Amino acid sequence: MSGRAARRRVTMAEVARAAGVSVMTVSYAYGKPGRVSDEARARVREAAERLGYPGPHPGARSLRSGRTGNLGVVLGEHLTYAFDDPQATRFMSGVAQVCADHGMALTLVPVTGGPADVDRVTEAAVDAFVVWTTADDDPVVDAIVATGLPAVIHGGPRREGLSFVAADDRAAAVAVGREVFAGARRPGVLSFPLDRARVSRIAFGASSPDSPTSPPATSASASVDGASSGTGPPPAGIDPDASTFRVTRQRLRGYRDAWAGTGGDWAAVRVAVCSTNSASEAEALAAELLTGPEACDAVAAMGDELALGVLRAAARLGLTVPGDLTLCGWDDSAAAAPAGLTTIAQSLRDQGARCARTALGVLAPGDRDTEVAWSLVRRQSTARS
Amino acid sequence: MSGRAARRRVTMAEVARAAGVSVMTVSYAYGKPGRVSDEARARVREAAERLGYPGPHPGARSLRSGRTGNLGVVLGEHLTYAFDDPQATRFMSGVAQVCADHGMALTLVPVTGGPADVDRVTEAAVDAFVVWTTADDDPVVDAIVATGLPAVIHGGPRREGLSFVAADDRAAAVAVGREVFAGARRPGVLSFPLDRARVSRIAFGASSPDSPTSPPATSASASVDGASSGTGPPPAGIDPDASTFRVTRQRLRGYRDAWAGTGGDWAAVRVAVCSTNSASEAEALAAELLTGPEACDAVAAMGDELALGVLRAAARLGLTVPGDLTLCGWDDSAAAAPAGLTTIAQSLRDQGARCARTALGVLAPGDRDTEVAWSLVRRQSTARS
DNA sequence: GAATCGCTGTGTATCGATACACAGCTATCC
DNA sequence: GGATAGCTGTGTATCGATACACAGCGATTC
Numbered sequence: 001m002s003g004r005a006a007r008r009r010v011t012m013a014e015v016a017r018a019a020g021v022s023v024m025t026v027s028y029a030y031g032k033p034g035r036v037s038d039e040a041r042a043r044v045r046e047a048a049e050r051l052g053y054p055g056p057h058p059g060a061r062s063l064r065s066g067r068t069g070n071l072g073v074v075l076g077e078h079l080t081y082a083f084d085d086p087q088a089t090r091f092m093s094g095v096a097q098v099c100a101d102h103g104m105a106l107t108l109v110p111v112t113g114g115p116a117d118v119d120r121v122t123e124a125a126v127d128a129f130v131v132w133t134t135a136d137d138d139p140v141v142d143a144i145v146a147t148g149l150p151a152v153i154h155g156g157p158r159r160e161g162l163s164f165v166a167a168d169d170r171a172a173a174v175a176v177g178r179e180v181f182a183g184a185r186r187p188g189v190l191s192f193p194l195d196r197a198r199v200s201r202i203a204f205g206a207s208s209p210d211s212p213t214s215p216p217a218t219s220a221s222a223s224v225d226g227a228s229s230g231t232g233p234p235p236a237g238i239d240p241d242a243s244t245f246r247v248t249r250q251r252l253r254g255y256r257d258a259w260a261g262t263g264g265d266w267a268a269v270r271v272a273v274c275s276t277n278s279a280s281e282a283e284a285l286a287a288e289l290l291t292g293p294e295a296c297d298a299v300a301a302m303g304d305e306l307a308l309g310v311l312r313a314a315a316r317l318g319l320t321v322p323g324d325l326t327l328c329g330w331d332d333s334a335a336a337a338p339a340g341l342t343t344i345a346q347s348l349r350d351q352g353a354r355c356a357r358t359a360l361g362v363l364a365p366g367d368r369d370t371e372v373a374w375s376l377v378r379r380q381s382t383a384r385s
Numbered sequence: 386m387s388g389r390a391a392r393r394r395v396t397m398a399e400v401a402r403a404a405g406v407s408v409m410t411v412s413y414a415y416g417k418p419g420r421v422s423d424e425a426r427a428r429v430r431e432a433a434e435r436l437g438y439p440g441p442h443p444g445a446r447s448l449r450s451g452r453t454g455n456l457g458v459v460l461g462e463h464l465t466y467a468f469d470d471p472q473a474t475r476f477m478s479g480v481a482q483v484c485a486d487h488g489m490a491l492t493l494v495p496v497t498g499g500p501a502d503v504d505r506v507t508e509a510a511v512d513a514f515v516v517w518t519t520a521d522d523d524p525v526v527d528a529i530v531a532t533g534l535p536a537v538i539h540g541g542p543r544r545e546g547l548s549f550v551a552a553d554d555r556a557a558a559v560a561v562g563r564e565v566f567a568g569a570r571r572p573g574v575l576s577f578p579l580d581r582a583r584v585s586r587i588a589f590g591a592s593s594p595d596s597p598t599s600p601p602a603t604s605a606s607a608s609v610d611g612a613s614s615g616t617g618p619p620p621a622g623i624d625p626d627a628s629t630f631r632v633t634r635q636r637l638r639g640y641r642d643a644w645a646g647t648g649g650d651w652a653a654v655r656v657a658v659c660s661t662n663s664a665s666e667a668e669a670l671a672a673e674l675l676t677g678p679e680a681c682d683a684v685a686a687m688g689d690e691l692a693l694g695v696l697r698a699a700a701r702l703g704l705t706v707p708g709d710l711t712l713c714g715w716d717d718s719a720a721a722a723p724a725g726l727t728t729i730a731q732s733l734r735d736q737g738a739r740c741a742r743t744a745l746g747v748l749a750p751g752d753r754d755t756e757v758a759w760s761l762v763r764r765q766s767t768a769r770s
Numbered sequence: 771g772a773a774t775c776g777c778t779g780t781g782t783a784t785c786g787a788t789a790c791a792c793a794g795c796t797a798t799c800c
Numbered sequence: 801g802g803a804t805a806g807c808t809g810t811g812t813a814t815c816g817a818t819a820c821a822c823a824g825c826g827a828t829t830c
Contacts, residue, residue, distance in 0.1 A: 009533070011786060022810045027788060037808060054532045058510035059447035060786035064815050068444065069508055070492065079485040083468070083478035093468035100464040100495045105509060107455065108491040110484050123454055124490060125443035125510055147439045148394070396816060407780045412818060422778060445816035449785050 010053040019047035030056050062125060070107040071099055071359060072126030074144065076134025076245075079110050085277055086333050087303070087348055088132060091154065094352025095130055102360060111140065113196075118143045128359035130154065130352075135196045135244040152355045156246025163358050165351055167374040169247050172330075172344050173254020173300070174261075175376045179342060180300050180328040181259050183384060188289045188296030189255050189271045190282055190306045194243040200275040202288055205256065205266035206237020238271040248302065251330075255300050270296055274306060282309025290317055290325065297325055304329035304336045304343055307381075311339060327381040340380035346372065395438040404432035415441050447510060455492040456484055456744060457511030459529065461519025461630075464495050470662055471718050472688070472733055473517060476539065479737025480515055487745060496525065498581075503528045513744035515539065515737075520581045520629040537740045541631025548743050550736055552759045554632050557715075557729050558639020558685070559646075560761045564727060565685050565713040566644050568769060573674045573681030574640050574656045575667055575691045579628040585660040587673055590641065590651035591622020623656040633687065636715075640685050655681055659691060667694025675702055675710065682710055689714035689721045689728055692766075696724060712766040725765035731757065 016023045021040055028035040029044040036044075047053075062068045073095060075081050075088065082092050099106045109124050111117040121129075121143040129144050133155030141159060144151050152163040181187050193199070240252030256266045272285040282301070286309055289296050301307035307329030311321065319325050321340075329336055332345035354367050401408045406425055413420040414429040421429075432438075447453045458480060460466050460473065467477050484491045494509050496502040506514075506528040514529050518540030526544060529536050537548040566572045578584070625637030641651045657670040667686065671694055674681050686692035692714030696706065704710050706725075714721055717730035739752050 009786085013786080023786095024788080024810060025808085028809090031788075035808075040809080052531065052533075055504075055507035056788090057448065057786050058508055059444050059453065060815090061508075061788075062444035062510065062815095063442065063448050063786080063817080064788040066815080068510065070510070079491065080478050080481045083474045083481055089468045089474060093465050096465045096468055096493065096495075099493075100497050103495055103501065103505060105495055105505070106464065106493040108481065108484075108493070110481075110488055110490055112485050116488065119440075120488060120490070122440035123443055123446075125447065125453065125455070146437065148437075394816085398816085408816095409780060409818080410778085413779090416818075420778075425779080441818090442816050445785090446818075447785095448787080448816080449818040451785080 009057065010048075010051045012053070012056065015044065015047050015051055015053045018051055019043045027056070031061075068125045068127050069103070070105045070124075070126040071095070071356060072107045072109055072121075072124045072129045073132070074109045074121060074129055074134075074140060075111060075132045076138060076140075077132075078112050079108055082108055082132075086305070087277075087331050090348040091132060091352035091355075094349040094354075095356040096352075097349075098353045098356035098360065098362075102362060104360065122147070128152075128361075130355045130359050133245065133247055136246065137244055138196065150359055150361065152359045154351060154355050157244075158246070163355075164370055165355050165358065165372060166247070166370070167344075167346050167351075167372050169250035170254040170257070172346075172374045172376070173251040174258045175254075176300050176328045176330070176342075176344060177255045177258020178261065179376060179378065179382050180298050180326050181255075181262060181264070182326075182382075184296075184298030184326065186294060186296045186298070187255075187259055187264065187269045188299040189252070189269060190285065190289070190299055190301035190310060191238070191252060191271055191273045192245065192248045192277065192302045193275055194238070194245065194248060194273055196244065198275045200273055200281065200285065202270065202272045202285065203236065203238050205269040205271055206239045207266060237267065238273065240266075251302055270294060277303050277305050279305050279309035279312065282306040283313045284309075286310040286313035287317070290314060290319060298327075299325065300328050302330050304331050304333040304341060307341055307343070308335060308339060311341070311381075321381050322384045326384055329381075332377055336377075337379070342379045342382040343377050344374050345377045346374040394442065395436045397438070397441065400429065400432050400436055400438045403436055404428045412441070416446075453510045453512050454488070455490045455509075455511040456480070456741060457492045457494055457506075457509045457514045458517070459494045459506060459514055459519075459525060460496055460517045461523060461525075462517075463497050464493055467493055467517075471690070472662075472716050475733040476517060476737035476740075479732075479734035479739075480741040481737075482734075483738045483741035483745065483747075487747060489745065507532065513537075513746075515740045515744050518630065518632055521631065522629055523581065535744055535746065537744045539736060539740050542629075543631070548740075549755055550740050550743065550757060551632070551755070552729075552731050552757050554635035555639040555642070557731075557759045557761070558636040559643045560639075561685050561713045561715070561727075561729060562640045562643020563646065564761060564763065564767050565683050565711050566640075566647060566649070567711075567767075569681075569683030569711065571679060571681050571683070572640075572644055572649065572654045573684040574637070574654060575671065575674070575684055575686040575695060576623070576637060576656055576658045577630065577633045577662065577687045578660055579623070579630065579633060579658055581629065583660045585658055585666065585670065587655065587657045587670065588621065588623050590654040590656055591624045592651055622652065623658070625651075636687055655679060662688050662690050664690050664694035664697065667691035668698045669694075671695040671698035672702070675699060675704060683712075684710065685713050687715050689716050689718040689726060692726055692728070693720060693724060696726070696766075706766050707769045711769055714766075717762055721762075722764070727764045727767040728762050729759050730762045731759040 012026050013023050016026045025036055025040055026044050029041045081088050096106055107126050109120050117140050121140055128149050129151040131153040136157040154165050158164050240256055243249040272289050274281050299310050307327055310327055314321055314325055321327055329341045329343040332343045336343045351372055357363055357367050397411050398408050401411045410421055410425055411429050414426045466473050481491055492511050494505050502525050506525055513534055514536035516538040521542040539550050543549050625641055628634040657674050659666050684695050695712055699706055699710055706712055714726045714728040717728045721728045736757050742748055742752050
């Protein structure tokens with residue numbers, strides 16, 4: 001006998017009868033305690049206790065009232081990312097703080113990157129959504145729009161009618177690029193995935209042939225210089241404008257802008273694209289970036305995790321930072337300062353809180369501004385003498 | 386005009402009419418797609434698309450079906466702890482993995498440590514609960530029992546009728562104690578909070594005067610030896626049996642057992658109690674533990690975070706580890722290995738996954754066992770020559 | 771060729787609460 | 801002293817779906 005008889009749920013009507021009051025009095029005793037007299041409330045509580053009434057059925061309540069008391073969070077990644085990725089975790093902490101302040105539960109919608117994600121969003125019993133960075137063409141965003149619920153998107157994509165919170169990633173990337181590419185001759189970039197396919201690869205930069213929204217399939221091949229010849233047909237170059245992740249796109253553009261500002265050609269920049277935000281993958285890619293005749297002497301990484309991978313690769317190769325290699329990360333995570341890593345500081349926790357407040361409609365001063373603050377933190381990794 | 390007209394929700398009946406089918410056909414098209422013909426399903430989908438029907442109302446569905454599709458998680462701490470504490474985060478990652486595998490949403494109940502927590506639990510629209518370590522007398526646990534829903538408690542307290550998952554903390558603490566107290570003369574312990582009051586203090590050990598369940602209020606004063614005299618009335622000693630957190634209680638008992646095994650008296654052990662699981666607070670307390678005539682030469686810390694605080698304090702005091710001080714942590718967090726910290730390894734991620742599977746009733750082999758594996762990882766911090 | 775079965779579509783009762791409107795009563799106000 | 805307002809209690813309609821039972825129909829079985 002594994003126990004737990006499926007004990008039938010006690011209903012509000014039964015409590016009302018036992019307490020000798022009407023159903024509405026019971027309802028008010030729970031939902032609007034000020035609406036009933038102290039005495040009635042006490043009688044209701046007593047009867048509820050006696051019968052083992054667990055309180056109003058949440059489903060019934062939400063059906064009638066239209067509120068669920070849940071804030072939904074959707075990630076553009078697998079659900080576990082909320083707890084595995086340090087940056088996502090900081091963001092979620094801010095969301096959680098606001099939820100706790102307002103007595104709202106925090107519901108993580110179980111996305112996994114598969115086709116069922118849309119259904120998971122549709123089934124979510126929430127009052128509003130917060131969306132963590134995803135791709136422009138992610139159908140999950142359309143599903144959220146279809147619910148008609150308030151939603152706030154962090155990082156991207158922008159959508160008509162949905163609120164949007166993000167830093168000016170392009171401007172920040174320009175600042176990073178100026179810092180890390182100064183005096184460099186063979187710049188490199190360690191990038192987040194370009195699109196939902198999340199393929200990892202290394203290629204030179206390529207400009208989009210026509211409009212800034214040209215489809216990736218038709219993007220020009222890398223404008224290779226001599227060195228990459230002889231290794232078969234070169235893979236298509238990395239076109240910033242073709243990335244469907246707004247954050248990635250803007251950062252690539254910013255790096256390109258900064259390099260162009262030194263008179264450099266984007267097609268000379270080597271770009272390694274990671275499939276995940278992990279130091280180990282970054283280390284492997286960085287090993288390629290830092291070796292051979294094209295070995296980079298400056299790398300802009302889109303995340304501190306990636307930058308730490310670069311540091312490990314550099315150490316194994318006997319390269320000194322910033323002597324042989326200048327390096328920038330992004331996010332100023334806890335490990336950045338000890339590693340002496342120049343990086344972009346932004347408070348993801350604050351951004352999470354702002355997203356949550358906006359979604360819940362409990363704005364604090366400044367929450368209406370779309371853009372959030374960032375700053376370049378200069379450390380030893382770009383302190384080339 | 387801030388937009389978003391409160392567009393009325395399209396109902397299933399309207400979709401049915403537009404598609405020329407019955408309401409039930411629409412319901413099946415969503416809930417049991419195999420129950421209707423391909424043609425009917427296509428017509429329903431088309432009509433839904435045309436009318437902007439976002440899918441079945443989750444509240445109505447849950448009211449009728451009795452299922453919510455949510456797994457509730459309750460922490461014995463503030464909600465943000467789920468994202469701020471490294472150990473809690475690992476646990477949550479395991480819970481999230483199982484949720485994602487089964488298409489269940491993960492609902493974090495917004496507890497804050499206040500009296501409203503009980504209501505938050507009662508209002509939670511979930512199918513089952515997972516509870517992260519809390520105190521024996523936490524009313525939240527009673528509220529969970531009252532819902533009649535399946536629930537799994539991780540760490541404690543144990544409750545009749547609720548599943549329970551934990552390591553044998555006492556046995557593990559004995560292993561730790563044997564390791565860290567070997568050859569020690571003035572042992573110390575850095576403990577998690579003893580009870581929900583979470584007061585931080587330092588005192589010597591005290592045994593419970595009568596039964597192992599004696600109320601803390603009547604616990605004996607510290608059996609002080611001479612050194613602590615002259616500083617006013619000594620505070621009550623630390624009685625392991627009086628802690629209302631099962632995990633803390635069992636670990637203190639284990640440390641006591643281990644010290645007793647060397648012929649030592651618990652009353653000679655200095656115990657510092659942290660109010661939070663943070664390295665900075667631990668550092669401050671450790672500074673006291675490691676100075677004065679009673680300065681400890683061996684410290685067992687209940688968490689790696691705390692142990693890292695001890696390391697920092699030791700470094701500032703010019704103490705060498707393990708020369709002047711042996712030290713153990715707990716959990717084998719990412720920072721433990723680089724720091725050379727002897728610790729207890731256990732996979733909180735696996736434990737989270739097991740809790741979630743048990744709560745959802747989707748057991749995997751081995752999930753029925755209450756106890757989980759642990760092992761002592763010996764590193765340099767206890768390698769006294 | 772009758773019996774049976776699976777597949778598909780339908781109608782109705784029902785899940786358990788809250789919104790709303792109304793009624794009785796007491797205190798307050800000019 | 802009549803009007804008004806606030807407080808408290810009640811009854812009914814309703815929120816939007818799903819469980820259940822049943823019916824029609826073609827295919828399968830012996």
